[in-house]
Amino acid sequence: MEDVWIMDSGCSRHMTGHRKWFSSLNLISTKEYITFGDNGQGKVMGVGSVSLSAKLSLREVAFVRNLGFNLVSVSQLLDEGFEVRFKKGACCVLDAEEALVFRDDLTSVSGPERCLFASPSADIWKWYRRLGHLSFDLLVRLSSMGLIRGLPKLRAENDLVCHPCRHGKMVAASHIPVSQVMTSYPGELLHMDTVGPARVASVSGKWYVLIVVDDFSRFSWVFFMEFKDEAFGFVRDLVLRLRNESHKAMRAIRSDNGGEFKNSRFENFCRDLGLEHQFSSPYTPP
Structure with a gap:
């Protein structure tokens, strides 16, 4: 599967585990992970560009360690202004002028059964930091409205907690709280x-x-x-x-x-x- 790119409508971003595909790659040090279908995880080692054809270059492609597949995110293509059409035996990607920029002939690939699953938590954390620690609920609603170019459809898990935000909102009392009235009469x-x-x-x-x-x-x-x-x-x-x-x-x-x-x-x-x-x-x- 190293030389095959899979059009994935359930994947939130483009990703591959093979460095040879990148025309440009920026290695990153942040702790970002992709969760696979067997609950294993692969660390995102970098982000770069991949040329699928002379007219189609994928941007913001994640280089994921231990990922044995090459995944093209349909939602990310749509967010970037492309149109994706599935026909019998083929998948076509068109630009804004409806010119064909990529065609994928859908053929059966024999081999062991695989379950490809990419956790949305890594994406939402990335955009959470980019947009200045916006609330997760608001970030999900914003992504569903399609107002920001390049912002994919995001889903938030119920247990997401930003510890720096939690610590930043903690305050220490500047004085000992007074629980009872200290004066003796009105007007004092x-x-x-x-x-x-x-x-x-x-x-x-x-x-x-x-x-x-x-x-x-x-x-x-x-x-x-x-x-x-x-x-x-x-x-x-x-x-x-x-x-x-x-x-x-x-x-x-x-x-x-x-x-x-x-x-x-x-x-x-x-x-x-x-x-x-x-x-x-x-x-x-x-």
């Missing part, structure tokens, strides 16, 4: 943060939102702002009002390190009222 500590700019302005033309949350009761106040630097005025008015309404002293306010909070106006205001201005870790909810 206020958390505050701003949101915006929004994609669409509010009815009154506001682009930002100031949110203030009481640590003890979780009661919240929401203020709409046209600019972020309006936060000081809203916080000042709220703090003064709460001090007049409550007989217990407010001890601190807590915000992030945003410029709308970390400025001289806030620091002078807190110093005059005897408030502690605490700063939280980035991206930490109140």
